[in-house]
Amino acid sequence: MMAKQYQTLGEFIIDNQADFPYSSGELSRLINSIRLAAKVVNHEVNKAGLVDIIGAYGETNIQGEDQQKLDVYANQKFIQTLTNREIVCGIASEENDDFITIAGCNNDHQNKYVVLMDPLDGSSNIDVNVSVGTIFSVYRRVTPIGTPVTKEDFLQPGNKQVAAGYIIYGTSTMLVYTTGHGVNGFTLNPALGSWYLSHPDMKFPKNGSIYSINEGNYVHFPEGVKKYIKYCQEEEEDRPYTSRYIGSMVSDIHRNMIKGGIFIYPKSSKAFNGKLRLLYECNPMAYIIEQAGGKASDGFSRIMDIQPTELHQRAPFFAGSKNMVEKAEEFMKKFQ
Ligand code: P6P
Numbered sequence: 001m002m003a004k005q006y007q008t009l010g011e012f013i014i015d016n017q018a019d020f021p022y023s024s025g026e027l028s029r030l031i032n033s034i035r036l037a038a039k040v041v042n043h044e045v046n047k048a049g050l051v052d053i054i055g056a057y058g059e060t061n062i063q064g065e066d067q068q069k070l071d072v073y074a075n076q077k078f079i080q081t082l083t084n085r086e087i088v089c090g091i092a093s094e095e096n097d098d099f100i101t102i103a104g105c106n107n108d109h110q111n112k113y114v115v116l117m118d119p120l121d122g123s124s125n126i127d128v129n130v131s132v133g134t135i136f137s138v139y140r141r142v143t144p145i146g147t148p149v150t151k152e153d154f155l156q157p158g159n160k161q162v163a164a165g166y167i168i169y170g171t172s173t174m175l176v177y178t179t180g181h182g183v184n185g186f187t188l189n190p191a192l193g194s195w196y197l198s199h200p201d202m203k204f205p206k207n208g209s210i211y212s213i214n215e216g217n218y219v220h221f222p223e224g225v226k227k228y229i230k231y232c233q234e235e236e237e238d239r240p241y242t243s244r245y246i247g248s249m250v251s252d253i254h255r256n257m258i259k260g261g262i263f264i265y266p267k268s269s270k271a272f273n274g275k276l277r278l279l280y281e282c283n284p285m286a287y288i289i290e291q292a293g294g295k296a297s298d299g300f301s302r303i304m305d306i307q308p309t310e311l312h313q314r315a316p317f318f319a320g321s322k323n324m325v326e327k328a329e330e331f332m333k334k335f336q
Contacts, residue, residue: 006196009035009175009186016181027138027163027179030087030113034136035175035186035195037081038167041074041120042188045132045169063094063312070126071095074119074134082115089141090114090149092311094121094280099311101148109146113162114139114153116280121166122248131170133250137284138163154311158283158304165288166250176202176254178291204294208260208321209241212252220268224299224332228264231331249276253285253319257292262324266299267316274298274316278308282317295325299332 007015013028075095082088083102089111092099103109115138122132139160141153165177173188175195185199211232218226232241244261246252252263267274276282286296286303296303296319303315318328 006198009195009197012184012186012197016179026087026111026113029085030082030115030138031163031165031177031179033081033085033087034078034165034167034177037078038134038173038175039188039190039193040077040081041070041134042167042169042173042190044073045070045120045126046190070132071120071123078117078119078134078136087111088113088115089145090153092116092154092280094118094277094312099149099151099154103148109148112141112145114141114149116154116284118277118280121250121281122246125246125248130246130248131168131251132248133169133254134167135250135281135284136165137161137280137287151311154279155308157307158278158286159302161283161287161304164284166254166284168250168254170251170254174198174254176288178288180291183288183292202257202292204257204289204292204321205260206293206322207238208256208262208324209238210244210256210259210261211241211264211324212243212245212256212261212320213264213266214245214247215243217268217270220270221266222268222332222336224328224335225264225266227335228328228331231327249281249285253289256320257289257294260321260324262318262320262328264319264328265317271314273314275314276317278303278306278313278315279311282315282319285317285319289319293322294320295322296320297325297329299329 075093089109090099090101117136120132121135125132139156143150143153163179168174174185176185183202185202186195187198188195265274265276282303289296298316299318318325
């Protein structure tokens with residue numbers, strides 16, 4: 001029997017050029033550059049245990065977190081690929097204190113997109129062989145083309161994103177992204193170096209029975225979160241739910257998008273605005289989740305409507321199946 005023929009990412013981009021309105025092909029070239037860098041990073045992630053590339057790099061990033069060598073490697077690869085292909089005019093990364101200006105070969109700043117990224121999210125899991133991910137977010141610049149980018153180009157609310165996606169380096173490597181016309185998932189065939197449309201038109205189940213939260217922080221949670229956790233654990237209706245927490249947000253949310261569920265990283269007495277970064281973790285994941293029919297909030301209002309003030313600011317994050325997020329928001333609004 002003939003093996004099922006899957007469309008490749010390249011074919012998909014050509015067939016869906018209309019997804020990139022007003023784009024002179026830059027956005028599709030941007031997605032192409034992401035997939036190239038992802039293949040290179042995937043190769044290193046998959047052999048991390050074999051070469052001396054794991055373990056702390058001896059530096060700490062702006063978050064005060066030990067930089068794993070793969071963090072640094074992934075950051076360099078994505079920046080290099082986006083820079084070399086003359087596609088973007090600026091990049092902001094979790095691993096860089098400030099944004100990077102890219103002038104283009106004629107030093108003319110003619111490119112119109114900026115990219116914000118977490119090059120290797122969940123990197124503390126690298127040494128224990130748990131899946132990690134890359135997260136990226138794309139905006140049109142808001143300052144005049146032809147001038148160097150400013151912080152204003154990066155401090156845009158998530159509702160202005162033109163594209164967002166993640167790569168999950170798991171049992172298989174997948175690229176999942178949206179350009180505002182739904183969400184599609186591509187699986188890498190490492191033998192061929194090709195990405196295949198394995199998950200067309202992904203939809204976030206409206207309901208689910210998985211809740212993902214680090215319950216080790218329970219005593220530090222707001223009352224509303226504590227009440228919601230107890231609600232998930234009660235023997236009522238379709239509950240108790242199943243608790244699943246990988247500690248790698250891309251993996252937790254990817255699983256929940258396939259099976260249904262809610263992911264919560266709330267504020268706490270230990271982390272007043274939560275831990276996750278608004279610009280390059282919450283917003284891109286929220287864009288994907290909403291495009292797939294799910295919901296993403298800070299427990300009270302839409303995460304993508306927050307007007308950012310700082311590049312590395314954090315936000316509480318409640319994301320996933322629409323009905324589950326709305327139930328959690330009920331508890332937050334009632335108990336704070
Ligand atoms: P905790 C990984 O470092 C990360 O940024 C997310 O991917 C993950 O969801 C979260 O932190 C885990 O944090 O405090 O539960 O270990």
